[in-house]
Amino acid sequence: MNHPMNHLTETRRRQAPSTTLLALAATAALLAAAPAQADTGKLLLTGGVSTVEGAAGGGISPWAVIGSQATEGEKGVSAYLSRAETRDHGLTAAGVAVGFNDRLELSFGHQDFDTGITGTLLGLPGLHLKQDILGAKLRVAGDAVLESDSLMPQIAVGVQAKRLRSSGLDGTLDALGAQRDGVDLYVSATKLFLAQGVVVNGTLRATKANQNGLLGFGARLGGADNGYQLMPELSVAYLLSKNVAVGFEYRAMTNKLQRAGAAAGLGDGLRADDWKDIFIAWAPSKNVSLTAAYVDLGRIVPATTGNRKQTGVYLSAQIAF
Amino acid sequence: MKHLITATALTLLAMGSGHALAQSLAAPLKATPASAYPVAPAPGLYQAFGEQAGIRALMDDFVIRLKADARIGEQFKDTQLDNLAKQLTDQVCQLAGGPCVYKGPDMKEAHAEMDVTRSHFNALVEVLQLSMDARGIPFTRQNQLLALLAPKHRDVVNTR
Numbered sequence: 001m002n003h004p005m006n007h008l009t010e011t012r013r014r015q016a017p018s019t020t021l022l023a024l025a026a027t028a029a030l031l032a033a034a035p036a037q038a039d040t041g042k043l044l045l046t047g048g049v050s051t052v053e054g055a056a057g058g059g060i061s062p063w064a065v066i067g068s069q070a071t072e073g074e075k076g077v078s079a080y081l082s083r084a085e086t087r088d089h090g091l092t093a094a095g096v097a098v099g100f101n102d103r104l105e106l107s108f109g110h111q112d113f114d115t116g117i118t119g120t121l122l123g124l125p126g127l128h129l130k131q132d133i134l135g136a137k138l139r140v141a142g143d144a145v146l147e148s149d150s151l152m153p154q155i156a157v158g159v160q161a162k163r164l165r166s167s168g169l170d171g172t173l174d175a176l177g178a179q180r181d182g183v184d185l186y187v188s189a190t191k192l193f194l195a196q197g198v199v200v201n202g203t204l205r206a207t208k209a210n211q212n213g214l215l216g217f218g219a220r221l222g223g224a225d226n227g228y229q230l231m232p233e234l235s236v237a238y239l240l241s242k243n244v245a246v247g248f249e250y251r252a253m254t255n256k257l258q259r260a261g262a263a264a265g266l267g268d269g270l271r272a273d274d275w276k277d278i279f280i281a282w283a284p285s286k287n288v289s290l291t292a293a294y295v296d297l298g299r300i301v302p303a304t305t306g307n308r309k310q311t312g313v314y315l316s317a318q319i320a321f
Numbered sequence: 322m323k324h325l326i327t328a329t330a331l332t333l334l335a336m337g338s339g340h341a342l343a344q345s346l347a348a349p350l351k352a353t354p355a356s357a358y359p360v361a362p363a364p365g366l367y368q369a370f371g372e373q374a375g376i377r378a379l380m381d382d383f384v385i386r387l388k389a390d391a392r393i394g395e396q397f398k399d400t401q402l403d404n405l406a407k408q409l410t411d412q413v414c415q416l417a418g419g420p421c422v423y424k425g426p427d428m429k430e431a432h433a434e435m436d437v438t439r440s441h442f443n444a445l446v447e448v449l450q451l452s453m454d455a456r457g458i459p460f461t462r463q464n465q466l467l468a469l470l471a472p473k474h475r476d477v478v479n480t481r
Binding site (some may be wrong): 042043071073074145148150196241 | 360363438439440442443446447450460461464465467468469471472474478480481
């Protein structure tokens with residue numbers, strides 16, 4: 001396996017630092033410099049960070065926590081900007097979440113996937129796939145943080161309605177029998193083992209999404225499995241200090257396009273793998289968190305990427321009130 | 322799918338049970354009826370806080386910070402800080418495995434005259450963290466104490 005730094009170096013060589021990354025760094029610097037608001041609310045990092053889909057959680061998996069700084073009897077809002085750069089692709093994600101009474105979370109996320117060489121080889125140079133995600137999450141039981149003498153986790157159920165915007169890829173998705181919109185349903189359980197400083201989250205997601213929806217939903221060509229599948233996700237974080245956490249995540253992904261791709265004569269060229277990351281999250285103040293991760297998204301349209309795993313870096317900044 | 326849920330549950334249990342088991346063997350402690358995971362003081366916790374004198378010094382610092390806190394200081398405006406520090410010392414000393422016996426009012430009674438919200442409780446935790454930082458208590462030890470104190474939110478938080 002290649003060393004992460006190799007990918008970093010390759011990424012830098014391949015393209016100049018994107019304006020998004022610069023904007024992200026500038027925003028982060030500005031926010032970190034702003035005086036911390038003396039306020040009530042949640043304890044540091046206990047609202048999680050923002051996932052690439054907009055829900056509060058880890059980076060790639062929603063948790064049972066309700067986003068924003070709001071605790072019981074309060075309303076709050078959070079916003080995020082995230083960027084992932086892998087060997088062949090880039091993803092920019094941005095959005096907001098609103099938390100009510102530490103009970104209900106509503107979120108909106110936008111994703112812009114730069115297909116890089118994949119688009120070029122498909123005859124669609126410069127192709128960006130853009131997706132909008134409306135999310136809702138309801139805490140149904142438990143308390144992840146203060147119930148430290150109980151094993152009962154905080155449990156939430158959530159829904160994400162996703163729509164992939166029209167693009168040059170529409171014809172291909174049609175041919176594969178993939179839809180451009182879909183709905184994910186999930187249940188999450190989050191527990192802080194306070195005495196040990198360990199946070200564990202398990203999520204079970206019912207989904208038809210290919211690569212989280214960026215390659216559509218389901219597939220029919222060649223008798224591919226077009227139904228919902230239950231995919232597990234796991235996050236574990238260890239608190240190094242009040243405002244720094246490190247951990248890893250694992251998110252199982254559907255692989256519905258592989259069979260459709262084979263039927264289209266692409267062999268295993270459309271197969272997908274599970275997503276993984278290791279991360280460090282830092283909250284310089286109650287209202288700001290910054291996350292950096294090394295991600296492994298597995299193969300994404302490997303027919304166009306020499307079967308390379310999409311490993312790379314992920315940076316995310318969140319403000320929350 | 323069933324085995325996935327089982328696996329997740331087992332992971333959760335594995336992460337917590339080893340410690341809990343060791344604790345319950347070391348020090349059989351009364352658990353509230355609701356508690357399926359009784360938390361006993363971690364070995365050496367009382368010593369890590371400097372025993373009774375160290376805990377008293379921590380609480381003397383804590384009550385001053387409490388009264389000065391912009392969010393919750395108002396709630397302590399008529400409180401005798403010396404008495405509060407003594408009560409807290411007895412309570413934390415006992416919780417941490419020390420030889421003290423807390424004889425003050427129970428937490429529900431003690432807060433009956435105040436409107437304490439969840440965010441007030443969180444603010445109090447943050448002030449305590451500042452005091453523990455100032456006393457140089459290691460983060461891991463801080464969390465071991467907070468794990469003993471956190472369940473008290475059930476009695477302290479009385480306003481939703």
